[in-house]
Amino acid sequence: MSTISVKHISKKFGNTQAVNDLSFDVQPGEIFGLLGPNGAGKTTTIRMILDIFKPDAGEISILGGPMTEEKKNEIGYLPEERGLYQDIPLERCLVFLASLKGMDEAVAAEKIEEYMKQFDLYEFRDKKVKELSKGMQQKAQLITALVHDPSLIIIDEPFTSLDPINTEMVKDILEEKRNEGKAIIMSTHQMNQVEELCDRILLIDFGKQVLYGTLPEIQSNFSTHDILVTPISPLPEEIEGVREIQKLNGRYRLVLEDSAEPNQVLKSLINQGVGINEFEIAVPPLNEIFIKVIKKQKGNSHG
Numbered sequence: 525m526s527t528i529s530v531k532h533i534s535k536k537f538g539n540t541q542a543v544n545d546l547s548f549d550v551q552p553g554e555i556f557g558l559l560g561p562n563g564a565g566k567t568t569t570i571r572m573i574l575d576i577f578k579p580d581a582g583e584i585s586i587l588g589g590p591m592t593e594e595k596k597n598e599i600g601y602l603p604e605e606r607g608l609y610q611d612i613p614l615e616r617c618l619v620f621l622a623s624l625k626g627m628d629e630a631v632a633a634e635k636i637e638e639y640m641k642q643f644d645l646y647e648f649r650d651k652k653v654k655e656l657s658k659g660m661q662q663k664a665q666l667i668t669a670l671v672h673d674p675s676l677i678i679i680d681e682p683f684t685s686l687d688p689i690n691t692e693m694v695k696d697i698l699e700e701k702r703n704e705g706k707a708i709i710m711s712t713h714q715m716n717q718v719e720e721l722c723d724r725i726l727l728i729d730f731g732k733q734v735l736y737g738t739l740p741e742i743q744s745n746f747s748t749h750d751i752l753v754t755p756i757s758p759l760p761e762e763i764e765g766v767r768e769i770q771k772l773n774g775r776y777r778l779v780l781e782d783s784a785e786p787n788q789v790l791k792s793l794i795n796q797g798v799g800i801n802e803f804e805i806a807v808p809p810l811n812e813i814f815i816k817v818i819k820k821q822k823g824n825s826h827g
Contacts, residue, residue: 608621
């Protein structure tokens with residue numbers, strides 16, 4: 525059963541169509557990327573899932589049916605605009621927020637201590653939240669989203685203000701939660717993190733679905749007829765079936781003739797005695813696909 529099932533939802537604010545006939549589902553044990561440029565409708569979609577906004581049309585099923593107060597305690601949410609109490613000590617703030625999710629305070633305090641140690645925050649537990657750096661507040665907010673062991677985790681820009689070490693730590697925790705069977709929706713502009721973490725993605729623009737599927741499916745739809753090679757010995761100037769050879773740092777991009785097949789080119793290189801370390805079909809990075817698709821959308825919307 526899907527953890528979330530969204531069918532044909534729409535939402536308008538005045539004359540602005542924020543979300544337009546959107547459908548998707550999120551399964552247990554997957555990290556689902558909700559992507560799009562600023563103002564695409566991502567936050568509105570998340571707020572409808574959380575029952576903060578009601579859709580004008582369509583329906584949303586969470587954990588097998590409509591949202592209830594009990595189900596809200598099954599959800600961990602990291603909003604983009606952070607919501608920690610600034611004037612109280614960190615530990616007290618986290619225990620209080622966990623108790624709002626129905627946790628017993630003693631149980632919460634124990635789990636929060638574990639998380640604070642894991643997130644390198646334990647020595648700052650008595651400091652007021654406002655005295656902490658942005659990165660520390662980000663980690664504290666993440667503890668709030670995870671401490672009550674939710675079945676559904678929704679995180680908006682989880683890597684904001686984090687240095688590379690903390691970014692890795694957060695990625696490890698998200699992968700751990702996925703392996704425990706949690707459903708995770710991640711909304712971010714950092715495409716490299718999406719490529720590393722997400723099982724499936726939905727790209728929206730102007731509130732509409734633009735791309736939806738697994739990363740390999742989407743990338744194969746945009747793949748070119750080019751090959752990337754890392755040769756050990758120099759490449760010959762002419763290679764059968766290759767129209768153009770482009771030098772990239774340490775690697776080469778071979779632009780093939782329309783009729784050429786990659787395995788023919790590989791065979792031809794081996795026959796010419798070229799040693800090869802790597803040979804792969806060039807797949808465009810998600811960032812490139814994202815920019816291409818959004819530019820096309822903009823052209824269509826103004827046309």
